[in-house]
Amino acid sequence: MTLQEFKDVWKRAAEKIAARENDYSALDAAAGGDGDHGEAIVAATRALAAAEGSDFKSLLEDMVSHLESDVSGSTSSLYGTLFEGMADAVDAGKVELSAPEIADLFAAGLEELGFATKAKVGDKTFMDALIPAVEALKAHAAEGEAAMFAAAAAAAKAGSDATAQMQAKFGRAKNLGERSIGPIDAGSASNADIWGCFAAG
Numbered sequence: 001m002t003l004q005e006f007k008d009v010w011k012r013a014a015e016k017i018a019a020r021e022n023d024y025s026a027l028d029a030a031a032g033g034d035g036d037h038g039e040a041i042v043a044a045t046r047a048l049a050a051a052e053g054s055d056f057k058s059l060l061e062d063m064v065s066h067l068e069s070d071v072s073g074s075t076s077s078l079y080g081t082l083f084e085g086m087a088d089a090v091d092a093g094k095v096e097l098s099a100p101e102i103a104d105l106f107a108a109g110l111e112e113l114g115f116a117t118k119a120k121v122g123d124k125t126f127m128d129a130l131i132p133a134v135e136a137l138k139a140h141a142a143e144g145e146a147a148m149f150a151a152a153a154a155a156a157k158a159g160s161d162a163t164a165q166m167q168a169k170f171g172r173a174k175n176l177g178e179r180s181i182g183p184i185d186a187g188s189a190s191n192a193d194i195w196g197c198f199a200a201g
Contacts, residue, residue: 001102009198010048014048021041027189031124040073043071043076048083081109099148122166129187132156132158135155149195154199159192
């Protein structure tokens with residue numbers, strides 16, 4: 001994946017997320033959240049799409065800066081931590097990454113994210129999509145970029161869909177207890193859509 005291809009994915013993601021803003025907010029409200037996830041993830045992906053850089057390291061660092069300066073809230077904070085871990089893991093000067101290098105990059109971001117949130121698969125958060133996606137990247141990296149991203153997108157979608165049967169354990173939604181069961185978690189839904197953009201190439 002070239003640097004430009006990576007940038008283009010985030011531009012497509014920002015457009016796709018914006019088109020589904022109301023869907024995410026409706027899911028958020030239905031599960032007992034603030035009902036503002038649509039607005040939050042639209043702002044976050046637009047900030048990511050606006051970032052610039054001459055190599056992967058500088059681009060990822062600028063993504064973090066945009067999230068910190070342009071957006072507020074838990075969504076941007078969590079994505080900021082993810083990209084901070086990714087920026088720390090890539091060498092300066094890299095303008096193209098192999099499939100295994102991309103998998104390692106996201107794995108490093110996920111590891112960093114583990115210091116910011118204790119949410120795991122089964123807790124009805126965006127981690128239900130992100131963790132399976134990153135695991136799929138690692139498992140399928142040897143098959144090449146297209147197969148790897150297809151597997152990640154499928155894993156994220158399956159993980160997100162599974163949250164409908166889960167009881168929320170984080171955020172406002174956890175106050176509903178069993179009443180949070182039913183709707184898909186909004187954060188996982190938007191994350192799965194982002195992985196879909198990677199798979200679409």
